[in-house]
Amino acid sequence: MSFDFILGMVLFSYLRKFLRTTGLTSFWDKVLQYGLIISIVLMVINIVQPGGRHVTEWIMHLILVAFIYITLKLPIFKPARSIIYAVLPLVIIAIIEDVLQLLNNNQYDDWLDSAEIFAIVWWAAMWFIINRQKKALEKAQQKAKEKEAEIKITEALKAELEVQVAERTAQLTAQKEELQLAITELKATQAQLIQSEKMASLGELTAGIAHEIQNPLNFVNNFSEVNAELVEEMKTALASGDKEEAIAIANDIAANEQKINHHGKRADAIVKGMLQHSRTSSAIKEPADINALADEYFRLAYHGLRAKDKTFNATLKSNFDDTIGSINIIPQDIGRVVLNLFTNAFYAVTERKKQNIPGYEPTVTLSTKKQGNKVVVMVQDNGNGIPQKVVDKIFQPFFTTKPTGQGTGLGLSLSYDIVKAHNGELKVTTTEGTGTVFIIELPV
Amino acid sequence: MKILVVDDERDMQTLFEQRFRKAIREKEVEFAFAFSGEEALSYLNQHEHEAVLILSDINMPGMSGLELLDHIKHTYLKPPPVVMMITAYGDAENYNIAKQLGADDFLTKPVDFALLKQKLNINS
Structure with a gap:
């Protein structure tokens, strides 16, 4: 049995698996699948029909050559090219062997055997490297995927945050408006309180004011009445020719008049003060x-x-x-x-x-x-x-x-x-x- | 008749002297003046039983007229003189307290001198 069937089987199944990760059309997927099946069939025939061994091997080799040619030509297989390079020496040696066998030429067998060993070593080494690269690639892809997922999560979070921020902003705006309203109300209340404080102190004053007005009024009323009497007395004195008495009475009248004036002004000042005290308008400074x-x-x-x-x-x-x-x-x-x-x-x-x-x-x-x-x-x-x-x-x-x-x-x-x-x-x-x-x- | 007038308003002296000038001239009445409760008490101390009538303001700084009344009626002189209270507050509370403390009469400011003379039986 030739190693070539296994090579074909491994190549087809591996390529299929490998290329699926880089994007494989269903057509080429099918082709690879058929390639795998054909390789198996050929191997089975090769085992059960030892007589037709060379024929199956040749078919296998031709399939491989054809396939390698296609893979090198089509861009879809570009990511898998390194795999092809790994198996290329093996396939070429197998084809040369086939041709020499057809020609019944055995003089290069030793040379071919060592070439074959070298090709297998080459294949194994390449395989190992490719696998490693593949794993690294997979890792990178995995990482990229994770990153993408992370970005998606971040974006979702961001969107959520934006919604929250909008909600919060709305809340804050509402609060700010409420606070402004409260401030306006407070200012109004403060103005009212200041007014009621004024009124309270005015209340403290009213009794004092009553007392302070009654006292000057007492003098104004009584001194003016006294003066009326004094005027009568002065008239009597003048009629009786008592000039001295008349002058004395006139002096008294003048003194009383001053008192009337003084206490009248006193009452006036008290009332003015009371009015000023309760006034709300902004006043100006005065001496x-x-x-x-x-x-x-x-x-x-x-x-x-x-x-x-x-x-x-x-x-x-x-x-x-x-x-x-x-x-x-x-x-x-x-x-x-x-x-x-x-x-x-x-x-x-x-x-x-x-x-x-x-x-x-x-x-x-x-x-x-x-x-x-x-x-x-x-x-x-x-x-x-x-x-x-x-x-x-x-x-x-x-x-x-x-x-x-x-x-x-x-x-x-x-x-x-x-x-x-x-x-x-x-x-x-x-x-x-x-x-x-x-x-x-x-x-x- | 000797009357002691107690008021922190100093013009009360002039007013009383003028209002009662005839009665004073005819020696019908004699006035003494004090300008605070304390002054009134010291006057009463020095001139015991001289004043038969006291006319007192209620609202004075320091000792009030009501305190003075209380002193005169309860702790001071025996027998106590007649006390008339004069006040600018014509309110019931002052009136009641004054009556309770033994005030004989109650006048409000502005003082009605015709009424006062009538109460004092002075015709001039």
């Missing part, structure tokens, strides 16, 4: 007498509290620097600041008085001073002072130590903003158990 303003609110705050709480009491002390003159401020705003400071001071001394310390006299002191190019207004109380842990927070909005419902927590925060808007400073110094001083510094 104002800080001493008079602070004093007025000092009294208003005191009488306001007195009206609300009958047990409340405090000694008011004031110490004005008369050299200050007028300074440029928004009077109702600074009024609000000092009112707030007075209210707090009165609250502080009231709290301390509740502790029934023997000899304790609740005292609130207002002092003003000109210091270089600034005016300092100090509101001092001898209350319990502010605890150190709280003192940093007192200017924060909504911070209050008063029981719920008694303070908005906006008083000092608003005061701070107002003083800042005047390019001034609002400071506090406090000692626990001794009292607190709030200091307003305003530029002249």
Whole structure:
């Protein structure tokens, strides 16, 4: 039996298997299949019919030559060319053997045998190399496939991520809109709170205002009535020729008239102050007498509290620097600041008085001073002072130590903003158990 | 009749002196003035039983008129003088507290001097 049939079988089946990976048309697949079958058939005939051995071998060799020629010619077999090169020497030697046998020429047999061995070695070596290359190729292909799969997964992930990003963006946009709405609402609420803080402090003032208006009215009404009487008396005196008495009465009338004027203006200032206090429109700075303003609110705050709480009491002390003159401020705003400071001071001394310390006299002191190019207004109380842990927070909005419902927590925060808007400073110094001083510094 | 007027408004002195100028001239009435509760107490200490009538404002810095009233009526003078309260707050609470503490009468600002004279039985 010749080695050639096995070579054919191996070649056809191997090529079929190999080329399938590089793309094989069904036609050539069939051809290779038939090649394999024919090789097997020829081998079987070769074994069972020893007489026709040479014929089958020749047919086999011709098939191989034809096939090798086709594979070398057609581009479809290009990837398998190295396999062909591996078997080529074997086939060529077999053909030469066949031809020599036909010619009954045996003189080259030894040479051919060694050539055949060399061809087999060549084939085996090539086969080994090809196999190795093939495996490497397969590995590379496998890797490429894996990479492709990876890319596909990555792309899928990317698409998924994009969807998520879009969703998230939509969510964030919605959140942003919600937040903006919330901010708008908060701003509106803040404006309302500021207004209600003003109204609350106006409420604190109303009783004080009533008291402060009734007092000047008392003088206006009574002095004017007295003057009416005095005019009558003067007429009587003049009629009786008592010139001296008439002049004395006229002097009294003039003095009373001054008092009427003074108290009338006092009432006027109080009403104006009240109106300014509740006004919401942005005001402009104007020259104002800080001493008079602070004093007025000092009294208003005191009488306001007195009206609300009958047990409340405090000694008011004031110490004005008369050299200050007028300074440029928004009077109702600074009024609000000092009112707030007075209210707090009165609250502080009231709290301390509740502790029934023997000899304790609740005292609130207002002092003003000109210091270089600034005016300092100090509101001092001898209350319990502010605890150190709280003192940093007192200017924060909504911070209050008063029981719920008694303070908005906006008083000092608003005061701070107002003083800042005047390019001034609002400071506090406090000692626990001794009292607190709030200091307003305003530029002249 | 000696009347002590207690009010932190200093013009009250001028007003009373003018309003009662005839009565003062005719020695029908005599006035003393104090401008705080504390001042009123020290006056009463120095001139015991001189003032038969006290007219006091309620709302004053330091000692209030109500505290003064409480002092006079309960811990101070025996027998206590007549005390009339004058206030700018015409509210019921002040009135009730003043009455509880023993105030003999209650007037509101602006003061109606015709009414006051009537209460004091002064005709001029």
